[in-house]
Amino acid sequence: MSAVIDDHDHTGADHAHGPAKGLMRWVLTTNHKDIGTLYLWFSFCMFLLGGSFAMVIRAELFQPGLQIVEPAFFNQMTTMHGLVMVFGAVMPAFVGLANWMIPLMIGAPDMALPRMNNFSFWLLPAAFLLLVSTLFTPGGGPNFGWTFYAPLSTTYAPPSVTFFIFAIHLMGISSIMGAINIIATILNLRAPGMTLMKMPLFVWTWLITAFLLIAVMPVLAGCVTMMLMDIHFGTSFFSAAGGGDPVLFQHVFWFFGHPEVYIMILPAFGAISSIIPAFSRKPLFGYTSMVYATASIAFLSFLVWAHHMFVVGIPLVGELFFMYATMLIAVPTGVKVFNWISTMWQGSLTFETPMLFAVAFVILFTIGGFSGLMLAIAPADFQYQDTYFVVAHFHYVLVPGAIFGIFASAYFWLPKWTGHMYDETLGKLHFWLSFIGMNMAFFPMHFVGLAGMPRRVPDYNLQFANFNMVSSIGAFTFGATQIFFLFIVIKTIRGGPPAPAKPWDGAEGLEWTIPSPAPYHTFTTPPEVE
Amino acid sequence: MNSRAPNRRLVTRLLLAVVVMFAFGFALVPLYDVMCKAFGINGKTAGQYEGSQVVDPTREVRVQFLPTNNADMVWDFYSKAAEVTVHPGAVTEMIFVARNPTNHAMSAQAVPSISPSEAASYFHKTECFCFTQQVLDPGERIEMPVRFIVDRDLPKDIKHLTLAYTLFDITARHPPIKTGS
Numbered sequence: 001m002s003a004v005i006d007d008h009d010h011t012g013a014d015h016a017h018g019p020a021k022g023l024m025r026w027v028l029t030t031n032h033k034d035i036g037t038l039y040l041w042f043s044f045c046m047f048l049l050g051g052s053f054a055m056v057i058r059a060e061l062f063q064p065g066l067q068i069v070e071p072a073f074f075n076q077m078t079t080m081h082g083l084v085m086v087f088g089a090v091m092p093a094f095v096g097l098a099n100w101m102i103p104l105m106i107g108a109p110d111m112a113l114p115r116m117n118n119f120s121f122w123l124l125p126a127a128f129l130l131l132v133s134t135l136f137t138p139g140g141g142p143n144f145g146w147t148f149y150a151p152l153s154t155t156y157a158p159p160s161v162t163f164f165i166f167a168i169h170l171m172g173i174s175s176i177m178g179a180i181n182i183i184a185t186i187l188n189l190r191a192p193g194m195t196l197m198k199m200p201l202f203v204w205t206w207l208i209t210a211f212l213l214i215a216v217m218p219v220l221a222g223c224v225t226m227m228l229m230d231i232h233f234g235t236s237f238f239s240a241a242g243g244g245d246p247v248l249f250q251h252v253f254w255f256f257g258h259p260e261v262y263i264m265i266l267p268a269f270g271a272i273s274s275i276i277p278a279f280s281r282k283p284l285f286g287y288t289s290m291v292y293a294t295a296s297i298a299f300l301s302f303l304v305w306a307h308h309m310f311v312v313g314i315p316l317v318g319e320l321f322f323m324y325a326t327m328l329i330a331v332p333t334g335v336k337v338f339n340w341i342s343t344m345w346q347g348s349l350t351f352e353t354p355m356l357f358a359v360a361f362v363i364l365f366t367i368g369g370f371s372g373l374m375l376a377i378a379p380a381d382f383q384y385q386d387t388y389f390v391v392a393h394f395h396y397v398l399v400p401g402a403i404f405g406i407f408a409s410a411y412f413w414l415p416k417w418t419g420h421m422y423d424e425t426l427g428k429l430h431f432w433l434s435f436i437g438m439n440m441a442f443f444p445m446h447f448v449g450l451a452g453m454p455r456r457v458p459d460y461n462l463q464f465a466n467f468n469m470v471s472s473i474g475a476f477t478f479g480a481t482q483i484f485f486l487f488i489v490i491k492t493i494r495g496g497p498p499a500p501a502k503p504w505d506g507a508e509g510l511e512w513t514i515p516s517p518a519p520y521h522t523f524t525t526p527p528e529v530e
Numbered sequence: 531m532n533s534r535a536p537n538r539r540l541v542t543r544l545l546l547a548v549v550v551m552f553a554f555g556f557a558l559v560p561l562y563d564v565m566c567k568a569f570g571i572n573g574k575t576a577g578q579y580e581g582s583q584v585v586d587p588t589r590e591v592r593v594q595f596l597p598t599n600n601a602d603m604v605w606d607f608y609s610k611a612a613e614v615t616v617h618p619g620a621v622t623e624m625i626f627v628a629r630n631p632t633n634h635a636m637s638a639q640a641v642p643s644i645s646p647s648e649a650a651s652y653f654h655k656t657e658c659f660c661f662t663q664q665v666l667d668p669g670e671r672i673e674m675p676v677r678f679i680v681d682r683d684l685p686k687d688i689k690h691l692t693l694a695y696t697l698f699d700i701t702a703r704h705p706p707i708k709t710g711s
Contacts, residue, residue: 113537180541180544180545180548183540184537184541184544187540188536214547214548214551215547215551216551217551218549218551218552218554218555219551219552221555222552222553222554222555222558223555225555226556226559234703237559240641240696240698241639241699241703242639242700242703243641245562248558251562252559255558313645313647315569315647
């Protein structure tokens with residue numbers, strides 16, 4: 001990280017002041033680029049931590065029977081893997097990208113609320129320290145799945161559940177403050193002439209995501225607060241004995257949980273919508289329809305939550321409503337996929353690493369979307385519910401969706417961040433190993449899921465042995481490859497061919513008008529957008 | 531920069547939205563109960579039924595009883611018959627028996643549920659031990675009547691109802707003090 005500091009020192013010299021020196025620079029910083037960097041590094045650490053939990057899961061599932069870990073610990077691993085990846089890896093990575101890129105894309109000098117920005121970042125290490133520390137407490141960490149259904153997370157929870165609840169509260173506060181900051185930046189700090197419909201799609205998708213965050217993170221906070229009250233203050237929100245209802249928990253949770261999955265994917269849609277045109281050397285096909293499609297997806301995400309609950313006994317009319325509403329989301333999503341493909345159509349394509357990740361994103365995310373459509377069919381879902389088919393589905397939308405979107409963004413903007421070009425050969429190697437590892441890990445899960453292998457169980461029937469071994473080998477490959485990504489990034493920070501202001505000849509946007517690496521202070525006088 | 535004033539206004543509004551959504555999370559609780567009652571979903575039965583109905587002797591409905599103990603509940607809890615056949619509109623009585631086999635007083639709450647859940651709004655209880663809490667001394671045994679009417683308007687395709695009672699130990703929350711019940 002010291003290399004980054006040096007870079008900023010040199011390039012910041014012609015400005016009023018560069019970054020402060022030493023550790024306190026990072027603790028006290030209000031600079032959007034510093035905070036973006038902090039978010040991205042934090043997210044990568046959490047990605048490796050959550051990934052190591054996944055490695056424990058896959059090692060245990062390498063063969064049938066119990067070999068490596070106790071079932072109780074296995075449950076903690078599935079839970080912590082989900083929590084760390086969702087709240088620690090994917091969401092902060094996108095907030096980091098937003099911090100770095102949104103001010104550069106809209107010609108703003110910084111985020112609108114820089115001090116709050118610092119606070120919302122530093123809440124996260126505290127939250128995750130609290131969460132991960134539960135693994136070392138007597139009784140162990142959260143073991144009820146990342147969806148923490150009551151009464152597993154209330155009546156039958158380990159004592160550490162209270163730490164989990166406060167960790168969720170901290171993450172929620174952090175996300176809400178981040179979202180407020182992003183909305184304020186986008187609505188108030190755009191350069192003159194940067195009308196809403198001229199904003200890059202990454203900015204648009206983040207604006208919509210931020211509104212989703214503001215709408216649902218408080219509901220999650222309410223949900224865990226109810227748990228807290230049930231556990232410690234004798235209320236009965238989710239306890240049938242006192243007149244409550246555990247099914248209510250699922251309604252409240254998924255009212256947050258379904259928009260949450262779009263929070264994790266919409267910013268990736270935005271980044272991909274910048275990357276594909278750059279490497280197709282064509283403007284994005286259907287910009288306006290992209291904006292409206294994103295808004296429709298966000299709106300519809302509030303009307304489909306009960307498709308996670310088809311088997312709890314909701315009435316037939318409800319099943320039909322949620323089934324059709326869910327399928328309706330395929331329409332705006334289809335518009336987006338169509339537009340990406342139309343952008344590539346007859347373009348002068350080249351396949352640098354960001355483009356490889358972007359194309360893989362389009363193909364593999366679509367596969368995940370199709371398995372989502374299968375799951376949306378209520379009568380079929382009775383069969384798929386809680387099997388590895390569900391695991392395959394959401395890993396296909398989150399790994400090649402959210403994670404590949406983040407990788408594509410990282411390679412796309414790394415020259416702008418570091419001032420160096422990354423090593424293209426190593427980048428491509430990273431892509432292909434990730435691509436192969438990811439498909440090997442998750443594709444067989446479709447088959448074992450359809451054959452009835454339940455999720456979140458440390459042992460399985462012998463008939464699933466071969467597919468699980470393939471899955472595990474793929475997962476180990478994918479996991480190890482990400483250490484390699486760390487190497488590539490550090491190598492790029494420390495050196496490499498100097499990057500021009502606009503390293504991609506087809507790229508468009510204000511961020512390419514400033515030098516690489518981006519100076520510590522940019523757009524102190526707003527640029528004119530024609 | 532003169533961006534402070536619009537920022538403050540926007541941030542105030544967004545914070546207000548956060549507070550509203552936090553409250554909305556809690557508002558889902560009564561909303562859920564209202565929806566379940568209004569649409570008769572989730573198998574939740576209504577409170578005490580006051581009306582009476584004309585018996586429909588041409589139709590028969592089987593009503594099955596399913597008394598169960600929640601985890602950690604130790605009472606003996608059963609119904610005198612596993613199943614009765616009733617005519618819609620007729621008042622039927624079934625006796626449930628509970629006994630506290632422990633050597634300390636305990637209190638309990640029974641929570642009813644009807645399946646199929648569409649039938650919940652057609653199942654009326656004129657008397658039920660689930661309306662109150664039960665307090666039993668060590669070794670005490672009580673017989674608890676349930677009087678119910680299956681509505682004449684019960685959809686024709688439903689020929690079989692299950693009335694499940696889950697008995698919860700609420701001694702910790704409601705110390706066993708004998709009341710008039």
